[in-house]
Amino acid sequence: MKQPVKGLDHVVVMVDGIDAAEAAYTKLGFQVQPRGFHKKLGTANHLMIFDTDYFEILGIVEDTEFNAERREWLKAGGGLANVALATDGADLAFEAFKAAGLNPDEPLSFDRAVEIDGKTEQAKFRTVRVPKTNMPVVGFFVCDHLTPQFVYRPEWAKHPNGARGILGVTVIAEQPTKWAPELEKYFGEGSTKREGEGLVANTGTQPIHYLSRKDYLARYPGVTPVRPGDHPALLSVRVENLAACEALLKKNGVKLLKPDSGRLIVPPSEAAHLTLEFAER
Template identity: 30%
Template sequence: MPEPIPELDHVVINVAGRLDEAETRFRRLGFQLTARGHHSLGSSNHLAVFGENYLELLGYESGAGEQRSAIWTSPPGLNGLVWKTQDADAVWQHLRQQDLAGEAPQRFFRPVILPDGHQQEARFCTVRLKPESVPNGRSFFCQHLTPEAVWQTAWQHHPNGVINIRDFVIAAEAPAQAASVYQRLFPTATLHGENGSLRLRAGRSVVSFLTPDAVLNQYGSLPDGFDGSPRMAALGLTTSSLEQARERLIDGEIPFTERDNALLVGAENAFNLALRFHAA
């Protein structure tokens, strides 16, 4: 069975029952968000769609918290690392061979109003690594059965100029241990390391496994409640204009600092994950 290629599809931010608050905050951060969507599984979301990947605010509306309840028990903030695939069934076979398989591939959908006013179902098939293999979060593969219902050009223009997710950061006291599950997942992929940190190329993005000190040095903060166990902690974002991102943060009254030609927003101001805006 051919092994999958590491390529970031999207990231998930667990906002649980605080969708309205999260929507407001991420608009203030300068993201254009899609209209609220409602999955056939019971969850609801907003997306910030970029060139090669996207950011998902995932939560539930009043009365729907019992559905997908296992997700809401994980820490708030960044909790989903999602990989691209064109064949979820083949990935599942690979996961079974690596003793990483969770449940069988799952198909679901959500209705979408496209920019031209037409309605379409966005349909997906996902397959997840077994829960115990990914502490404090989830990692899974997503096959887009209707990619045109997600990657619409009109949704890819953001007031803060962000064009792609550049870095996905996992903080851990033992980065090599945190990375080991992904080494099993992608046996022939190379993880590059320096000063105790490891990095895995994932398409145009990089998944980084950093010590807490390294996260603080590069991103300025850690998620609330971090205890040293592996935790999805921060995102690096590529913007076409750092000045545009700066102006949007000021307009949105979002505190930030400038360091090494980047803008840093602390976890306390971005729904429990740190953000770092880099110029393209």
């Protein structure tokens, strides 16, 4: 059975200065893909590809009607901006979101050039965006890959830091549980549950955790969130070997925090305003 939403596809990290962000993520031990351009959207990106998901750093290179909201968002600093959801079809997702009362935009088609084996190909997508009025702190949208063979390639999923995939996303929200009804419009009835005073949303794959600022600071001591108020704050990444990852990052001169033996935290100053968490599971 085809599904309008079937988990997390990728995460978007907005950066104010894509050259510096590219250098920062190379220093963090990722295989950073060559820059791609979305001519229609006026944006450029670099991808960190994993086996079944990825994250991208995205910057504005030309002002267009499609990036006005992103330009406004960047005025308060960069960081984790969006979670893209996997789907069996943009049209299917559009109809499901409309029925759920999420007021989605019509599907938008765009592409970007990628070079594969010396040949230029066009990676093509259709996305469905949801307006701010229906945003449970996170800016969700659906991403329908029309040419997944030009995105998910095993040779691109090999990273010096041993990264293998996304473990989850953490959101700062002063009233975490108030977002449950809106989240269930995306992920279905019963897809959220309380975690202490927080909330976790089951996307179908990786979870999205909602924590109050107080609980966030307790879980990530020494990390100062870049943005005020409620916002997506942290991306957790799975690595094959945490000790090897730590050794590489230290060798590269990356400042690290180690709240316990099972986690490494990279503060926003080292990752273009994103807080990164590395763990084996």
